[in-house]
Amino acid sequence: MIIAAGSIIFLxxxxxxxxxxxxxxxxxxxxxxxxxIMQPFFEFIKLLQKGEVISSSSxxxxxxxxxxxxxxVITAGMLAPLAGGLPLVALNTENAGVVSFVIFAYILGTGRxxxxxxxxxxxxxxxxxxxxxEASFGALVEPAFFILLGxxxxxxxxxSALQTPLGSFISVPAGPAHFRIIITVLxxxxxxxxxxxxGCRVPVDDPATHLELTMVHEVMALDNSGxxxxxxxxxxxxxxxxxxxxxxxxxxxxxxxxxAALAMWAGFEILAAVAVGTLESFTARLRMAHVxxxxxxxxxxxxxxxxxxxxxLRGGLI
Amino acid sequence: xxxxxxxVFFAGFGIKAGFFPFHSWLPRAHPAxxxxxxxxxxxxxxxxxxxxxxxxxTLTGAPSPAVSYIVLFSAILSCIFGSLYxxxxxxxxxxxxxxxxxxxxxxxxxxGTGMLGMTFGNGLMATLGMTxxxxxxxxxxxxxxxxxxxxxxVYRQTHTRDMEKLGGLAGSxxxxxxxxxTGSAAVSGLPPLNGFTSEFxxxxxxxxxxxVFKPGTSIVLIxxxxxxxxxxxxxxxxxxRSMSTVFLGTNRSTPPLKALETPLIMIIxxxxxxxxxxxxxxxxxxxxxxxxxxxxxxxxxxxxxxxxRIIAVLASVSRIFLxxxxxxxxxxxxxxxxxxxxxxxxxxxxxxxxxxxxxxQYTASSFSDPVLQVVSRAVGLKKEYVLPAGIFPGKSSIIxxxxxxxDRYVIEPGVKLINRVLGLFTWIQSGKTQNYLIYxxxxxLVALFxxxxxxx
Numbered sequence: 001m002i003i004a005a006g007s008i009i010f011l012x013x014x015x016x017x018x019x020x021x022x023x024x025x026x027x028x029x030x031x032x033x034x035x036x037i038m039q040p041f042f043e044f045i046k047l048l049q050k051g052e053v054i055s056s057s058s059x060x061x062x063x064x065x066x067x068x069x070x071x072x073v074i075t076a077g078m079l080a081p082l083a084g085g086l087p088l089v090a091l092n093t094e095n096a097g098v099v100s101f102v103i104f105a106y107i108l109g110t111g112r113x114x115x116x117x118x119x120x121x122x123x124x125x126x127x128x129x130x131x132x133x134e135a136s137f138g139a140l141v142e143p144a145f146f147i148l149l150g151x152x153x154x155x156x157x158x159x160s161a162l163q164t165p166l167g168s169f170i171s172v173p174a175g176p177a178h179f180r181i182i183i184t185v186l187x188x189x190x191x192x193x194x195x196x197x198x199g200c201r202v203p204v205d206d207p208a209t210h211l212e213l214t215m216v217h218e219v220m221a222l223d224n225s226g227x228x229x230x231x232x233x234x235x236x237x238x239x240x241x242x243x244x245x246x247x248x249x250x251x252x253x254x255x256x257x258x259x260a261a262l263a264m265w266a267g268f269e270i271l272a273a274v275a276v277g278t279l280e281s282f283t284a285r286l287r288m289a290h291v292x293x294x295x296x297x298x299x300x301x302x303x304x305x306x307x308x309x310x311x312x313l314r315g316g317l318i
Numbered sequence: 319x320x321x322x323x324x325x326v327f328f329a330g331f332g333i334k335a336g337f338f339p340f341h342s343w344l345p346r347a348h349p350a351x352x353x354x355x356x357x358x359x360x361x362x363x364x365x366x367x368x369x370x371x372x373x374x375x376t377l378t379g380a381p382s383p384a385v386s387y388i389v390l391f392s393a394i395l396s397c398i399f400g401s402l403y404x405x406x407x408x409x410x411x412x413x414x415x416x417x418x419x420x421x422x423x424x425x426x427x428x429x430g431t432g433m434l435g436m437t438f439g440n441g442l443m444a445t446l447g448m449t450x451x452x453x454x455x456x457x458x459x460x461x462x463x464x465x466x467x468x469x470x471x472v473y474r475q476t477h478t479r480d481m482e483k484l485g486g487l488a489g490s491x492x493x494x495x496x497x498x499x500t501g502s503a504a505v506s507g508l509p510p511l512n513g514f515t516s517e518f519x520x521x522x523x524x525x526x527x528x529x530v531f532k533p534g535t536s537i538v539l540i541x542x543x544x545x546x547x548x549x550x551x552x553x554x555x556x557x558x559r560s561m562s563t564v565f566l567g568t569n570r571s572t573p574p575l576k577a578l579e580t581p582l583i584m585i586i587x588x589x590x591x592x593x594x595x596x597x598x599x600x601x602x603x604x605x606x607x608x609x610x611x612x613x614x615x616x617x618x619x620x621x622x623x624x625x626x627r628i629i630a631v632l633a634s635v636s637r638i639f640l641x642x643x644x645x646x647x648x649x650x651x652x653x654x655x656x657x658x659x660x661x662x663x664x665x666x667x668x669x670x671x672x673x674x675x676x677x678x679q680y681t682a683s684s685f686s687d688p689v690l691q692v693v694s695r696a697v698g699l700k701k702e703y704v705l706p707a708g709i710f711p712g713k714s715s716i717i718x719x720x721x722x723x724x725d726r727y728v729i730e731p732g733v734k735l736i737n738r739v740l741g742l743f744t745w746i747q748s749g750k751t752q753n754y755l756i757y758x759x760x761x762x763l764v765a766l767f768x769x770x771x772x773x774x
Binding site for chain 2: 058061067074091099106113116122128129131135136141150223292307313314
């Protein structure tokens with residue numbers, strides 16, 4: 001019960017903190033004082049009170065897109081392992097872990113579908129640019145994500161182990177230390193690339209630039225204002241929190257008590273936000289052609305993890 | 319021996335169904351027909367090929383693993399190439415035809431999963447695979463009919479199928495565009511529509527095979543899962559592309575095409591299809607129950623994993639969809655009730671303070687370009703540039719296009735070869751009746767000698 005209540009607060013409040021910390025860390029490295037950590041929350045409230053400017057070439061889809069986008073991320077968040085590694089909604093089935101991740105990916109896909117057509121609805125060339133890239137990156141990230149899931153399902157062994165709910169399922173099980181380390185490092189780094197891609201951070205996308213031909217997410221929200229923009233920004237932050245939480249479920253021990261688990265997860269989120277902010281301060285955004293290579297690194301990591309899992313199951317190379 | 323027999327029949331029926339690499343005829347035939355006929359061809363006709371394959375399966379029984387892998391391999395190639403070529407087309411109906419190849423691939427993936435389950439005696443996997451395949455046959459028939467109907471309406475009102483000339487039809491044809499939207503959401507496998515349900519069953523089938531077999535098999539299954547995920551993402555790209563270039567933004571033709579909404583009689587069937595799709599998506603148990611006898615017929619009573627378990631899973635999936643729908647509705651209400659609602663106003667899209675013209679919009683080709691660049695060899699991507707040069711640059715242009723590599727490197731040379739060989743015998747066809755009479759006479763004489771020879 002504590003975990004469930006904690007998870008709901010975690011899911012709804014953490015996006016603001018996460019974005020706030022990233023901005024604060026960036027300010028620190030730039031030698032500025034920076035805005036308070038809760039600044040994204042105040043901006044969210046401010047945007048909600050504003051009026052909206054609707055593109056005159058758009059249809060109902062433009063208004064609908066931010067709503068569906070946010071709803072899809074919230075629903076996906078309920079399926080992901082949150083604080084303590086337990087999801088808010090668990091499936092009652094064999095293989096519940098992987099199976100709910102299939103739904104997770106497709107519900108996020110629904111959000112992506114609507115955010116793309118919502119941006120295309122404005123008839124702006126900038127937004128076409130962003131939408132096209134968003135869809136292309138999605139096409140590269142999705143298969144790699146499924147390979148990672150398959151790998152985790154594979155090493156979690158016998159079919160009976162698959163019946164446990166998602167939380168304990170996604171962790172790396174007991175076994176030879178070197179295999180555990182290899183697989184943990186590979187899956188965690190692949191998912192971190194996914195976090196940067198889905199969260200539209202440097203080196204894939206630069207949230208600080210406006211009206212540059214290099215942008216993805218920022219340019220898709222170019223014509224959104226007021227509540228629509230608030231929803232889209234909130235959804236982007238929540239996506240990062242969810243993916244960071246999946247990474248936490250892989251790395252952190254699965255069976256800590258309720259308060260400890262909540263504290264550990266919150267700590268991990270803060271660490272992840274610091275990492276994103278630091279990375280953003282010290283690296284430049286990649287050229288578009290190189291972004292594809294960067295995302296394909298995720299697929300390679302996933303494939304190496306899969307091979308490692310195969311070797312583990314065979315009990316050695318020979 | 320039964321393996322060879324099955325493979326021969328698989329190839330034969332595969333041509334009918336449009337499996338890669340036997341699909342070449344399909345994207346030529348389907349767009350040429352009027353909308354409703356295309357719907358019939360893609361929705362129903364190519365499924366006779368699938369029916370043939372399933373019938374053969376009931377005759378030959380569980381095949382060897384090698385055959386299952388061949389079916390799975392051909393299916394995943396159909397999926398990936400179908401979705402890639404689908405998003406490379408500029409012709410709306412041709413794009414839908416390639417999408418049919420992709421969906422035949424998904425059905426094949428279900429059948430292959432079921433076959434693998436049958437071979438290894440894994441009842442759950444066999445049941446999930448076959449149920450998924452059969453349900454996807456029904457689902458594809460529904461959403462592809464919907465899409466072809468909507469595309470047919472667009473063609474009827476605008477007289478073009480070229481996506482680069484369309485755009486902004488949502489304003490003038492709101493009903494048709496919302497029908498195309500539901501169709502594309504369903505084909506992209508988005509919950510809570512029906513397309514997700516069948517793909518989900520196939521995913522579950524593949525997952526239930528993990529860890530039960532040897533690591534090698536499991537790795538193949540994981541790669542198939544990733545392939546299916548890739549297909550889903552590519553389909554999403556393809557259909558956001560066609561939806562947004564045909565119906566959203568502003569019209570790309572000069573002067574803008576004037577389209578009117580189609581008569582209601584053309585919309586009503588599409589509304590019916592939408593309702594059925596929603597019903598299957600939200601309450602899949604009825605469809606699964608309906609398929610039960612057919613699945614038992616394929617897997618055999620002994621292997622049948624019981625539809626009860628599948629229905630229980632689907633019920634908990636439906637619950638998640640209800641949560642999703644509920645959150646969406648709630649957020650929409652919040653958005654409408656917000657105080658800023660009264661301050662809302664309309665303005666042109668932001669274009670860096672320059673006026674935006676319809677020609678400045680992203681086109682269908684540019685939308686799919688980033689992915690097509692990555693796989694440029696496989697889709698035969700070609701671009702011809704005329705670049706601006708000199709102090710007073712003249713007109714510059716770019717022509718881009720793609721081609722089906724199978725057509726280019728296999729079918730066309732093959733047809734040429736056949737033509738050349740058969741060309742050696744053209745002298746026989748002289749066109750003179752007298753010569754043909756002599757052929758007849760010679761034939762009769764030879765026949766006579768043969769009969770006489772047999773009697774000697």
